[in-house]
Amino acid sequence: MTAEWRLAFRNLLRNKRRNVATGTAIALGFAALLAIGGYINRVEKYLRVYTIFGARTGHIIVYKKDGFENFYVKPKEYSLTPSDQQAIREVLQELPGIELHGGILQGQGLVGNGCRTFPFLAMGIDPLLDKQLRDHPMVSRWTQKFKDLQKGRGISEYGAEMGAVSIAEGLAHILHKNKVFDDFPAGHKPQLIADCTASDLFELTNGDANIQLAAGTWDGMMSALDGEIVSTFNTGVTETNSSAIVTSLQHLQKLYETENVSTYSIWLNDSASLKNTVAKLTAGLKKKNLNMDIYTWLVEDMSPYYSGTMSFLRTMVGFVTFILATVVVLSIFNAATMTVIERAQEIGMMRSLGYTKHQIRQMFIREITALSVLSLLAGAVVAAAGIEFINRLEISFSPPGVAGSIQLLLSPNIATVSVATVLIPLLAIGTTVVAIRSMVNKPITILLMGSNR
C-alpha cells in the first residue's frame, strides 16, 4: 500500500463514530439499491418472459402489411396466407439463431357451457410449438406459473380431432367448468342441459368438459364448434384471465373457416441478436417481394403490458433511487464538510510543506473513496445476506396487473450493481466540491481558520 493510501485509511480512524455512521448510510443505501434493483430485475424478467413466451408473442412478429392496424376489421385481407407462411419459413431457414417459429391465429367469439355464453379471446397455435414454449428453460426459471397448468394437460397431449381447448382459470370459473377432460372416465359423453334455471345447474355444467365455441367466419357467416377443456391455466394477467382460450391452430382455423394466420412469431436463441435478425429477415422477405410488417416484441404495441408496467416501475424506482442516492450523497457531503473544517489547520500545514491544492483534494478523495469502497463492500454483503434471507422466505406478491401472485425473488444482476455503483462517482464529486471550496483560501488563511476554531 502506498503512503498516500495508508494515510487515507489511517485518517478514517480519526473520527470513528462519524465515519461508521457515514459508512453505514452508504452501506445501507447501497444494499437498498441492490434490493430494489433485484426486485425490478425479477419483475422485468417475469414480464419479459411472460410476454415473449407466455403470451406467445415471440421476439419477432411478422404481420401482413398494415395487418396490425387492420386485421380485426378485415382479417381475410390482412392475414398471412399459407404461401406467405411458407415464404417466411424459407427465409428463416437461411437465418442463424432461430430457436422456434410458427403461425399464430387470434380471434374472438363466444364460448358457452350449454346455458350461458361469454366472450373469449382465442389463440390458435401449433400444439407442439405450444409445448415447446411452455417447457422453455426461461419459462421454468422466471414464470413457473405459466409452465404449470392449473389443471389437466397441454393441448399437445391430445389428438387433433378432439378439439382440445385450454382455457384461462377465470373463464373456467365463470363457465362453471371446474373439471377437465381427464377428470372424466374414457367415453364420457357431454350432458345436455334441459333446464338452465335448475337448482343443480352448477353440477350439471360441471358434468362434462365440453364447451361450445361460436364466432363469425371471415366470410361473414356464423360458425360453431365443440371443444373439450383439457386444461386450465393462469394467463398471468388480470385482464385476460377471464377470457383467454388456447387451442390448436387447426381447430381455430376451422372455426373461422380459414387456412390463414394472423401473425407469424419467431423466437430467438439469443435476444441480443434481435436487431441483426430483423435486418436479415427484412432483407430476405424483400428479396421474395413479400410486403410485410416486422415488429419486435419491444415495440409498445406488441407488448403494451410489459411496456406500461415497466415504465411505471422504472419511474417509481428512479424516484426512490434518486431519494436514496441523495440521502447517501448528502451524508457524505456533510461528513466531508465536517472533516475539512476540523482539519483546516492540517490542510494549512500540508500546504506549507509544499502540498498543492490538487494533492490535498486527492487526499480527501482517497479517504472518501476508501470509506465508500469499504462501505459498498459491506453493503454488498448485507444485501447478499438480506436477499438470500428474503428469497428463502418464499414470500408471494402481486406485481401490478398480474393475475394471482408470484414469489418475491430479489435477483440483482450486473446492471443493478452497475446502477448502484453510480454512488461512487457521486460521492467523489461531493467530496471534491467540498475540498475545492476549502482550498479557495491562501494557506495562511486555512492555517488560521484551523487555529482559531
Add this chain to the structure above:
Amino acid sequence: MTNTDSASSKPIVELQNLIKTYTLGLTKVQALRGVSLSINRGEFTAVVGASGSGKSTLLNMIGCIDEPDSGTIRIDDIDVTTLTDNEKSRLRNKKMGFIFQSFNLIPVLNLYENVELPLLINPAISPEERKTRIDSAIEDVGLKQFVHHLPDQLSGGQRQRVAIARALAANPDLVLADEPTANLDSATSHKIIDLMIELNSKRHVTFLFSTHDEKLMDRVSRIVHIQDGVITK
C-alpha cells in the same frame, strides 16, 4: 555558536519594501509597513517583537503562504511574487521547512510517517533516499527510539522535535519557525533552541524564527526587532 561563519555572500532571503494590510471588519490593520530585510545563508536569526508587531506576518510572507500587497520577496534569488500557487508549493517543498507553534503533527501517523510527509510529494527522491533522509533527521533530533510512537504518546518537547525533523527531512535551505517555543516550558524551550542551533551548525541550514521570549535572545547570532510592522533594528 551559530553557523554565520559559513554563510555565503548571496542572501537566501531578500525583502524589499514589503507592505501588508489586513482588513478586520471595518478596520484596516497595517501588519507590515515597508519592510526590507536580507537573510544570509546559514544565519540563525530571531525575529523579535511584541504580539501583533508583524513578526508572524513577516515569516508567512517569506514562507510564501501569504502574499504582500506590494514589495518584492526573493528566495534564493527567485522572485516569489511572480510565482503561481503550484510553483510556490514546489518552492516551499524543496527549499523550506516549517516549524509551527502548535507542532501540527498528524495524529494518526507515527513519528516516522509524520517526518515522511514532505518527502512523499517530491518525485525526485527515491524510496531509499527518502528512508535515509528520514532516519538521519530523526537521529539528529534524538528521537530514534520513538519512531513508531504516535504524537499523543510524545511530550510537547518531543513533538516539537518531530516537527523539526519533518522540517529538516527535505534538506531545505531555509527553516521558518513561528514561535516554536511558545507552547513549551522554559527548560524545554531552551533545549529546542539548542537543538535548532546545533542543526544550524551541523546541516548549514538557515534558521529564521520568531519569538517574544527575551530569555532566548542571547542564544542567537542575529536578532531582528520588529514593531508595528516596521523593522526597528
